Amino acid sequence: MNKKEIIKLAKRDFEKAWKETASTLKNPHHDDEYPRLLLKPGKTNHLYDTIWELRQAYLMLGFEETINPLFIEEDHVYRQFGPEAPAVLDRCFYLAGLPRPDIGLGIDKIEKIEGLGVSLDEDKINGLQEVFRQYKKGETSGDDLVLDLSCALDVENEMGMRVLERVFPEFHELKPVPSKTTLRSHMTSGWFLTLKNLHKNRAMPLKLFSIDRCFRREQKEDSSHLMTYHSASCVWMDDEVSLDIGMAVSESLLEHFGFEKFRFQPDDKKSKYYIPETQTEVYGYHPQLKDWVEVATFGLYSPIALARYGIDQEVMNLGVGAERIAMILHGYKDVREMVYPQTYAPWKMSDRELASMLRINLYPVTEDGRTLMEKILQTLRKHGDTDSPCEFTAFKGIFLGKEIQLDVVEPEKGTKLLGPAAWNEIYIYQGNIVGVPTRKEVDDDLSRNALKNGVNTGISYMEGLAAQAAYRVEEMMISGTESIKIRTTIAKAPSDVNLVLDKVALRYITSKNREIDIRGPIFCTINSHLLE
Template structure:
């Protein structure tokens, strides 16, 4: 058997391009973005671990391996067969499965009285029915999740009353203590491979090239940045009369070269597991250029990434397997940490959990969470808001006192005249902060003028809301006018002076943004002298 790393990498790139283009074509041909523009349909974002698993599956398949699922629940006898005298040390790291026993529930005269108090005046036949159902549950003829419905249906009462009866009358259910079985959760993929290969050889003839990527469970004392109590193993086996350590080297090189690893070193593994032939257990070290100079322990570019070996004939004989078997395994999480430049496995796997991962939002994300609270609802109201903005843009620097009519028309049979005014002397129609724009810069929410000082903040267009103080104020003024007309008022005035908080300029933040800003101790600095007044008469 020969694996050509260059040919396999070429095929990997072709497969990726084909899949990516198919995804783009789907979005294009279905027209989803045009049909539902408000949904902002875009390419999805995979989880790093599942993305790595997907790439590993494709890599193994390109190498000619057949995918298989191995038993996840393994009896402790299998571990004894594989490890011999060392089995107890291995089992110490395994999770044993436990279950609740079925209680032997009796119904005394006192219990019958309590049952009738809860279920009502049921007859002796119904009491006997309950007794039989509980007995069937004890024998295992009725499953636990069927017990309540069975009694409810047989006696003709609601599930709620049956639950109350079980809770109040039969304390045996509350006193149940889990009892351990002899079955364990697989701590490593090898436990499953022995079982699978023993069965497979009875139905097919070697050679077998098989792989499996699935969960394993280790009873660690604690979890840390490099270890979790459950992990994914990407494991393969070659069962062939001619298999040697060289097969392991070829598989490791061909598999890992598809992930950007360029050079490889193979060293004997000091752990020397009993299910491997002595001196065949090999650690695989691979060189990845993106690791060079990184702030990790792999800054020289080299990382231990996999282990392989030849299964011991003694262990194989316990399963009646006479054909040699090479096994290679690597931890998916270890590979994912390298590919995603992660230093803590917990934050890579559980980025949504605060205790494992720091919460970071981009400026543009925060900008999308800023909105105008009160907005006009009618076409006339929207026209009024636009007219107010237009007048302020054109005449905002006009010395006061001054007044400009922004909009005049008829609404619901009434003449509505909207003016922007500044009655005081020695000032301007609009204050200097009226034209400040709300932007997000370094996670701070700011109201800033368009000048050289804030050039860097204004360069990031995706973090600019496009909202000026004037825009949100005009929306509020237009909404006030709509409400005044609806309430039969004959005049209304909307005024803003010195703004100190966002609400004073009709600006709101989504609660998520507020929590983020508070938690990060960032600032919301939306303030300044706006000094703009809109006066409306309704006749």
């Protein structure tokens, strides 16, 4: 079943399509594979590395971690921001929800249900009506609706889904109804709610921090703006609080990230939830950047906003953008590339990664096979430059319980046992896969650079061919064949020397217009046969 067939079937009958997708699983039970599956450490995202560091820095400064409310009612924005609130709300996301409809169960719907093959009686009809009543009252969740409906009708889940889909169009016709609830656009909105509940029952000074998402309805996302970001914010509440505390906290916090010098200047934005002339921008000098950058903002909360929450104390609030710090420390110019590398970052694979994706394809599986492979290589290393015609026995003896002989041969005159490229080794250099001569002078720039600066996979052409020969001899013994002949002339592709490249690596190399160049004459013949 391909993707197009799945989509077509799902449009006709979703429940049937969903059940049939189970048949697309390839070997759903791998009991024999589990012991050989080993999970290795993964990679972190620079943003969450920075968030972790910010948490540690706040904790070392004696701040207590807090989770602030995420859902903020519109009236709180007015209480906190005053006349600035409409402009703030313009950047807020409002929440909406689907209403729960009144579901009637008339004769027409009963007939439609029976037309689907469901037998109804008075108990089932009453049970179905009760399910819809409970759903309307909010006592049954939408997740459970299909199950509850199926139980009331005494049918399987797929039939319950079919009934809901074909008999009750009310669910498909629902439209979201907006509410007065917004997603937090500033961490400040959450701090006022938190401080309201703590200012009377906690000893002063109260030092709290919160690192969490905020949401802003930007006109568009670009290199410096996202619709969701992480605010690393703190508050210091006491009977008396000065701007000096904001300076000291910001300096101590940012020193944790290597900033050495600090500069404080008034912020032109003048947010109404701060006391006039207290909103301050923090600039830091980082030796890694060799420049001054804006890294934080702090100020003292307005007594007007605090009084609306019954708070008598004074409060310093400091805000640091986690994305901003991460971009500075890790050298990003585009916040989208850092946060969503899977979408915005250029596809990069190191030579070391590519080297790990190139391997010998056919490889002997038995101890006898691996020993035979080494015997072949020893013979070829010793006699590879012998003038032809020539023939050498690499192995004669018992192999997997039977006596065999294996010879390496070059019957033609005027050449060598092996061609000149036989001992080329595979290197990865700047995304290129190159077969590099190691026993003669390199005559092209790519091979010279690969030999000098590339990653050596440690695989030679002959190693791949020797592994293939040993594997084929194993097959010969199992199949009952009396002899085999393996002849390799000129290599053009990895498969010619028994190598296989992962599809991901191949797509990367192709997309970056890199080369796979393992061309070269090998002229190797290997014969093996059973002895009487």
